[in-house]
Every structure is written in C-alpha cells, then in structure tokens.
Amino acid sequence: MSPADPRPEELRRRLLARGFDEARFASIPGPLPDPLPAWLAAGHHAEMHWMERTAAKRLDPGLLLPGARSIVMLGVNYWADALRAPPAGAPRWARYALHEDYHDTLRPALAAAAQDLGELFGATPDDTRYYVDTGPVLERSWAVRAGLGFTGKNAMLISRRHGNWLFLAALLTRVPLPADPPAAPPGDQPAIGTWCGKCTRCLDQCPTAAFTAPGVLDARRCVSYQTIENKGVIPRDLRPGIGNRVYGCDTCLEVCPWNRFAQAGRAVLLAARHDLAGLTLPDLLDLTPETFAATFRRTAVKRLKLTGLLRNACVVAGNSGDRSLLPRLLRLARTHTSPLVRAHAVWAVRQLEATALPSLPPADETDPAVQAEYTA
Ligand code: SF4
C-alpha cells in the first residue's frame, strides 16, 4: 500500500466517528513474542485452563485467521466522572462492571468496522475476525505494538491519554495496513513499566500481594480472579484482603498516577449502569433469583450468577464488622440451597460473632466445603 493511499486514514476516521476513542494499526509479522508461555508455566493462570488450550492461537494470530496481515486495535474510554467517588461504605465494584456488558455493546460497532474494511479495501467477511476481550487475542501486547500505550507494572495497558480506563477490542484482517509506531520502544518482549519510573504504587497497594514481580500477576492471589473467575470456594487466607470488593478489584488501576490524564469518555458505545454502585450489602444479601435477574440483566455480573455474587457478598459482610448483618447471614447459612453460599455465610458469621455458631445446624450439614468452615 503506497504511503499516499488515503484509505487507512479514512478507516481510522470512520472508527473514531463510530465511537472508538483509539484506533491504531499494527502489522502481524508472525507469532508474537510475549511473556504468556512463562506465565502459564508458572501456573499463574489458576484454573483458567482455557488460556493454556488457546495459548498457540494467542501467540500467533495466523492460527486464528490464516493470512492475517494486520490488526486494528481499538480502545473505548470508560472513565466517567460519576465513577470518581463511589458511595461511602457501599460494596465496591470494578468500574467496568458499572456498565452494560461491553462485550455485547461493542460488538455492533465492530461488525460495522469490518464492513468499513470491505468498503474501503474490498475485504470479504472471511478476511476479517473481530474480538472483544473474550477471544484468544493478546490484546494488551498488540495494543502496545499499535501504540495505544505501554504495559504498566500493574500488568495493564496504560494509555498516556486515558490512564488505565480503556476497553480493548481487536480486528484481525488480511488487509495490509500501515503500522502505527508503538508507544514503547519495540523489543523482543514488550517492556514492562516503560513509563512507570520509580513508582511502585500498584505493587505496594495490592490487597492480596498478587504480584510476584513488576508486571507479573499471580491470578491465584488476585481479588479479580477470586471474585469473578473462580466459581468455587474463595481461599480463606485471601478473604480479609477482599475487603468490601464485591465484584473485581480496581486498586492497582486506580492508584496509578497516569490516571490524572484521564478525561470522561464519550461513552457513545457504552450504556451506564452506575446505579449498581448504590446497592447496599443488605440489598445484595437479600437478592433472589428474580431480583438478581432483573438487576443484572445485560451486565457482566450476570455471568457470575446469583450464587457467586452471594458468595462474594458474604465475604464482604464478614469483613464489614457490621453485626446487624447477622440475621441475613444466618438465614443464608441455614437455608440457602447452594453449599457455596452456605459455606461463605458460615465464615462471615464466624467473623462477626463466633458465638452465633451454635445456632447453626452443623450436624445436618453434609457438604464438605460447609463443614470445613465450622472446623476451621
Ligand atoms: S486487581 Fe486488585 S488484587 Fe488483583 S492484582 Fe490488582 S490490586 Fe491486586
């Protein structure tokens, strides 16, 4: 493609007009050098075995789309002024969860972007694949290559324009687009913390000491993993560090000084659910299948399911020091149908008032996960 060809810039113009806040191109030279194999070998992916199964595709986009020449990396700024100060004392949510599920809301714009490639370059639908976070694409590494930002010591993409608050999406294509310069100097491996300087705030303030080195996150210790991806029992030693985080954790993002440049996003492609931040702990502990479905419809939280959210709410209740929650916790410990919920409710009761335990029915409890909470 000649440098004078106006079509790549026309593509970028259309993408920005569609509501993406960043649209940059990287060439696909072949498999991507990436720390992923070492991270997997160390077991840092916890029970996310799908990451192992898809590792080859993640490293080599040519296995996802044979003949892929370029990747269009797209960013959507999800910072909103309404997210600046969460209600005092309320359970905390990862800020991304306070929107309708971005996997769903970004997809139509990506489909339109694929059409743009067709109109401008004659690409057929088979020449393009697009992904929002859930596909086997190393979005962060490609975003660094395309110049959206650098990898911080918090292992996140940090944009010098948007801080830590970008949703990423990727479009693989057989169209050879001119590569934009990377934000960080290219090397064999994407550099970690290129513009962190001496700062170590994210590493120091992680509540569960989940970083084994700058940029190396052990998901097994991460609150985000434990409250979202882990579908089973949350390890007891990590529960105090969860604090009041009921879904995910933003600590290593929000302490980052690069956020000072973040401006409220246009949110053209997003639908706010900032009202979720106002839910109280009693609201959460009282959720029923019906109220859970109605409240979290079209949000990412619905994938956690009611039992997962109740499990997390019990942990937050156990950390709260609020003994007025005991009746709700005792009800869950005695009557909830899920042993997962009962087990975490028993733990929360123990945290708030161990003397309430005799009023629980351990003799009738046959599930080992729940029994373990009595004998801890
Ligand atoms: S998301 Fe929270 S728990 Fe996980 S690494 Fe960051 S600060 Fe630590």
Ligand code: SF4
């Ligand atoms: S908090 Fe500091 S060390 Fe961590 S990513 Fe941001 S600048 Fe880098």
